[in-house]
Amino acid sequence: MSDKQKKPQKLKARLPRGFVDRTAADIHATNEMVAKIREVYERYGFDPIETPLFEYTDALGKFLPDSDRPNEGVFSLQDDDEQWMSARYDLTAPLARHVAENFNEIQLPYRTYRAGYVFRNEKPGPGRFRQFMQFDADTVGAPGVNADAEMCMMMADTLEALGIKRGDYVIRVNNRKVLDSVLAAVGLSGEDKVGQRLSVLRALDKLDKFGIPGVVQLLSVKGRTDESGDHTKGAGLDDAQIMRLLNTLGWGAEGSGPNSTVDDRLTIMNLHDRLVEYEVPTEGATELLHIHDLVRAAGYDATRIKIDPSVVRGLEYYTGPVYEAELTFDVTNEKGEKVVFGSVGGGGRYDGLVSRFMGQPVPATGFSIGVSRLMTALKNLGKLGQDEILAPVLVTVMDGDVEAMGRYQRFTQGLRNEGIRAEMYQGNWKKFGNQLKYADRRGSPIAIIQGGDEREQGVVQIKDLIEGKRLSGEITDNTEWREARVAQVVVPEAELVAKVKEILEQQAEDRHRAKGD
Incomplete structure (x- = not known):
């Protein structure tokens, strides 16, 4: 070839x-x-x-x-x-x-x-x-951290504006300075400890996934092996360092941890005292206390904005308060397991x-x-x-001459000028059945029809496609559809827009009634 x-x-x-x-x-x-x-x-x-x-x-x-x-x-x-x-x-x-x-x-x-x-x-x-x-x-x-507090409040208000009710979300707040002080308390200061510090922070970040026992394994020398046999290398802390780390964060006692019911203010004060005890900076805890007092004064309780020393964001990015928006309701994952939906956003001071x-x-x-x-x-x-x-009202085409097309276009523009979505059929108008199938696929609520007889009388047919489908079932045969003529009215051209509005309003009421609104 x-x-x-x-x-x-x-x-x-x-x-x-x-x-x-x-x-x-x-x-x-x-x-x-x-x-x-x-x-x-x-x-x-x-x-x-x-x-x-x-x-x-x-x-x-x-x-x-x-x-x-x-x-x-x-x-x-x-x-x-x-x-x-x-x-x-x-x-x-x-x-x-x-x-x-x-x-x-x-x-x-x-x-x-x-x-x-x-x-x-x-x-x-x-x-x-x-x-x-x-x-x-x-x-x-x-x-000032009042700007950080305001961000947390705005996140809470945003989630509620989107329809997420209280109890289904929480804004968790921590401070990068707290994490730096906690790391210093276990001897991880200095340039030579950068890699180990990152490993520890990554381990802490897995708290919601593995719980305190899993985090302890990730912090240890041995590391963690999951059920499949996959092994994650540990951060290399000894038992004394791990215990001090957990105690500083307030996770050492039974019933403690990020989901503890202990008052947030008491959590911060305890954290502050432990940082003083270990002779490391307390500025991060002081800032958390300030944020706590600001959001509580504005009416945001711990179910909405919670102080949580387990929050780890932006390992090398944030310099002060950090916060995370977490959705707390259960969803089913791809394995069919019930899991908490988790984080949908967050941020902090940079x-x-x-x-x-x-x-x-x-x-x-x-x-x-x-x-x-x-x-x-x-x-x-x-x-x-x-x-x-709502899908657009469809103005059908029964005649392709210029005068008829101009009339169909005038009908369409008249509907649009009154704020009604509308389109004039642009395909092969000679196969009228295809126009109705098109309207059905589009989900059009109404079809406007004017043939030669209607044009001579100055009227239009208005077909309520939603009601028509309900009354007659799935009619696909054109002849049967013409004979049935269900949910169809004839009005003068001048009344077209008003009648379409009336039908659309009735359809909206029917939808709301079906939803129980």
């Missing part, structure tokens, strides 16, 4: 690994959720800002270029003057760059929020994507990030909501998709 006779190779349609296409339902649900979050942020006095998807790679902080192609963890490219740019990894580093670049024009404290996609050049897996949405709020230029650009201290605190994960939780609770998006 000659080259001319060869068929051109068809391009294969492939979705890139780690990315997803979003449906109309997903987008509507996201918009509904983001609007509720935005309303809370605005009420707290935060204003929106938008930064670009790309930043110069060195501005991303922890992903500084260390090779000819700096693409470890981030998606990178070179621009026309050979500077490396990367897709943003989070929304905080771009904010830090924006603040530093516009520092003289910005009013401090600078209170802002941002929603947008971030990108991770990491191996994708179940529930792990390379592109996902975050929704952040930050205060830059406020050094006083060093803006300072990288400034050469001077710039305090900052903020938190980030994982939009996709929180959306999954809301769907589990039946709290999303309640604001139903």
